[in-house]
Amino acid sequence: MDIVYTIWLRSVKRYIRSKSRLIGSLGMPLFLFLVLGFGLNSVVVMPGMEQGYIGFIMPGIISMSVLFTSVFAGIQIIWDKQFGFLKETLVAPVSRFEIMLGQTVGGATTAVIQGLIILGLSLFMGLEINNIPGFFVAIIFMTLIGLAFTAFGIAIASRMEDMHGFQLIMNFVIFPIFGLSGALFPIDSLPEWIRSLTLLDPLTYGVEGIRYGLLGTSQINPAVSFGVLSGFTILMVIVGSYLFRKISI
Amino acid sequence: MYAIEVENLVRKFGDFTAVDNLSFSIKKGEVFGLLGPNGAGKTTTMSMLSTMLPPSSGKASVNGFDILKDQDNVRKSIGIVFQDQSLDEELTAYENMDFHGRLYRIPKSTRQKKITELLKLVELYDKKDNLVKTYSGGMRRRLEIARGLMHEPQVLFLDEPTLGLDPQTRNHLWDYIDKLNKEKGISIILTTHYMDEADKLCHRIAIIDKGKIIALDTSENLKNDIGGDVITIISPERDDLYSAIRSMPDIKNIELHDSSITIGIQNAEKHVAHIVNIASANNIEIKSLSINKPTLEDVFLHFTGRTIREEEANSKDKMRMIRKAGRR
């Protein structure tokens, strides 16, 4: 546990110090918020949604924030590899599983903080949460998304030599995961074949879980969301630590 | 008992053999040097011994533990300063040390004491709370060395420890390494390109080239083998000078080159006056005269009959620089 804590501590310190990263990563979600939220709010009518379209996409944008931050946190071990710091950790008498776990928990922490900042900002912009337990439900789902996708980032980073492939991963893996997740549209109104794709996307269950927590309504039963997302998280941690164990420097 | 034992160690990268059937052993408390040109296989050997790279064949043990079967104990026994930087630049010096201490499970009170002690030792204590990215190359190197010592390893690996340091810092560090070995009895294996470094620090030196040991002995013996110091004389009448001093006693070897004469001789300082006297007695002009302690180049030339592949080495160095620059 000490080791996990040590690695976690480093991730969090680095995150807090990089102000530019912190602020930079708020840009995209805010942009979506403003353009989609306020832009479409009056055009799109969401039956049964008190807070309108902007209320609907808020959980989606929080998920996006958590998703991007965590994948990026995982992929960061490529920097550690290139800057040589990874050697320092790998040559110590600690198991690679502990290192991987520390990285995962650290990445998830920063991702959840990022999600909470977005949540805070959206409250500021007039959205309301009046359900405190629901708020904690949302945090649990954010944590699961954070853990799963940091582990996913580590898995990818373990197989990548340098950051060149990063753009590729972003465009062909991360954006589709976000786009298909029902973050921006209700899955019930989709044509059947896209709907099945959406249901294959693990992020969908995260978005739905957060939506349930914050808005009190969701299209997927929150227990199902929790089950599927937890399963995916465990799978990713296993895959991530398996690939990380074989990392060569 | 040996600090390190290596038996027929081989490492291949594809068809290329980087470490070729290496065997040697290092006694407890010994400082052992691996001296060789770029690409000789020094770092590859260090990586295998520190469990960072599996060997293709052969075996080795560190502090009595097998590097394949008992990796955890090997890692507990060693401290290592890598050739390439391995610090977290976004953390302060203190935090880098603290991270290390926690990884090696050093209890808090000891950890704090050790960090203070070591940072003072490498004269970085005043800057302990500065981010490492604001450090100069030499300061980083010193920090890495301090860090490698924190958990009091039995065997210390230093891969080109003085790379990029100014002469003063280098001397300072040499003294310190020497002290560590003498006072704490830490066994040390270090790699270097510099004969003087190996000479100053190492009890025994292995000269390696293309993955093979071509000579292994004390530096005294190695230098004796090549005839001691080297005197280089430039003179317009070098043929005359050559015949005049050729018969001088003590000269181990004398060679005539395009524009110079080189003389291999023990304690060159003592003989210079005599040579100059002979020259002036014969009315031979001497344009310049220099005494060199034997370098890796000389030793190399002697044992392999060829010079270090200078060209190749340079381009490799350049490539490394470019690669590093690209990372920033």
Ligand SMILES: Nc1ncnc2c1ncn2[C@@H]1O[C@H](COP(=O)(O)OP(=O)(O)OP(=O)(O)O)[C@@H](O)[C@H]1O
């Ligand atoms: N991961 C690798 N893949 C392929 N070849 C490698 C790898 N690592 C090292 N080599 C090759 O093995 C040889 C020995 O490299 P090594 O780094 O051990 O040399 P070295 O003696 O440490 O040199 P230097 O003085 O430049 O540090 C070199 O020819 C190098 O190109």
Ligand SMILES: [Mg+2]
């Ligand atoms: Mg090297």
